[in-house]
Amino acid sequence: xxxxxxxxxxxxxxxxxxxxxxxxxxxxxxxxxxxxxxxxxxxxxxxxxxxxxxxxxxxxxxxxxxxxxxxxxxxxxxxxxxxxxxxxxxxxxxxxxxxxxxxxxxxxxxxxxxxxxxxxxxxxxxxxxxxxxxxxxxxxxxxxxxxxxxxxxxxxxxxxxxxxxxxxxxxxxxxxxxxxxxxxxxxxxxxxxxxxxxxxxxxxxxxxxxxxxxxxxxxxxx
Numbered sequence: 001x002x003x004x005x006x007x008x009x010x011x012x013x014x015x016x017x018x019x020x021x022x023x024x025x026x027x028x029x030x031x032x033x034x035x036x037x038x039x040x041x042x043x044x045x046x047x048x049x050x051x052x053x054x055x056x057x058x059x060x061x062x063x064x065x066x067x068x069x070x071x072x073x074x075x076x077x078x079x080x081x082x083x084x085x086x087x088x089x090x091x092x093x094x095x096x097x098x099x100x101x102x103x104x105x106x107x108x109x110x111x112x113x114x115x116x117x118x119x120x121x122x123x124x125x126x127x128x129x130x131x132x133x134x135x136x137x138x139x140x141x142x143x144x145x146x147x148x149x150x151x152x153x154x155x156x157x158x159x160x161x162x163x164x165x166x167x168x169x170x171x172x173x174x175x176x177x178x179x180x181x182x183x184x185x186x187x188x189x190x191x192x193x194x195x196x197x198x199x200x201x202x203x204x205x206x207x208x209x210x211x212x213x214x215x216x217x218x219x220x221x222x
Contacts, residue, residue, distance in 0.1 A: 007047040056084035
C-alpha cells in the first residue's frame with residue numbers, strides 16, 4: 001500500500017516495476033512457479049492518476065477487454081484518487097474509508113464515523129494514538145526539565161566546593177531556586193496529569209509521563 005501525494009509521468013511505470021520485483025523476489029534458486037503469492041498494490045493519490053476516467057477507484061489485472069477474459073490476477077493494482085471523491089456518499093464502504101483518509105479536520109472524521117461503525121473504530125484508535133503521541137511528548141519534556149535541574153544543582157555544588165564558604169552561600173541560594181523550580185515542575189505535572197485524565201489515559205501511563213505517585217494522582221482525582 002502506498003500514499004502518493006504527487007503524481008509524476010513515471011508513477012504508473014514505477015508501480016508496475018515494484019510489483020514485478022515483488023513477484024520475482026519470491027522465487028529463489030530452484031523455486032517453483034506455483035509457490036508465487038499474489039501481489040496486491042493499493043495506490044492512494046491526491047492528484048489524478050487515471051485522468052481518462054471519472055471513477056475514483058480502479059482495479060487493474062491482466063485482462064483481455066475484447067474477449068472479456070482474465071489472463072491472471074497474480075498482480076492486482078488498486079488505485080484510489082482522493083481528488084475524484086464526490087461531495088456526497090455513493091453508499092459504498094470504500095467511499096467512507098476514502099473520506100476517512102482524506103479528512104482534514106475533526107468534523108469530517110465525526111461525519112464519516114457516524115455513518116460507518118468500522119470507520120468509527122478507526123477514528124477511536126486514531127485518537128488513542130494521538131493521545132499516546134502527546135503523552136510521549138510530555139514525558140520527553142519532563143525528562144529534559146529534570147535533567148536541566150540536576151545539571152544546575154551539580155554545577156552549583158561544584159562551584160561551592162571550589163570557591164569556599166562565600167560561594168557555598170550562593171550555592172544554597174541556587175539550591176533554593178532549584179527547590180522552587182522543582183515545586184513549579186510538580187505543579188506543571190499536576191496540570192498535565194489532569195489533562196491526561198480528561199482523555200482517559202491509564203493511570204500507569206500518567207505515572208510514567210508525569211513522575212507523580214499514585215497517591216498524588218488519587219488526591220488529584222478526589
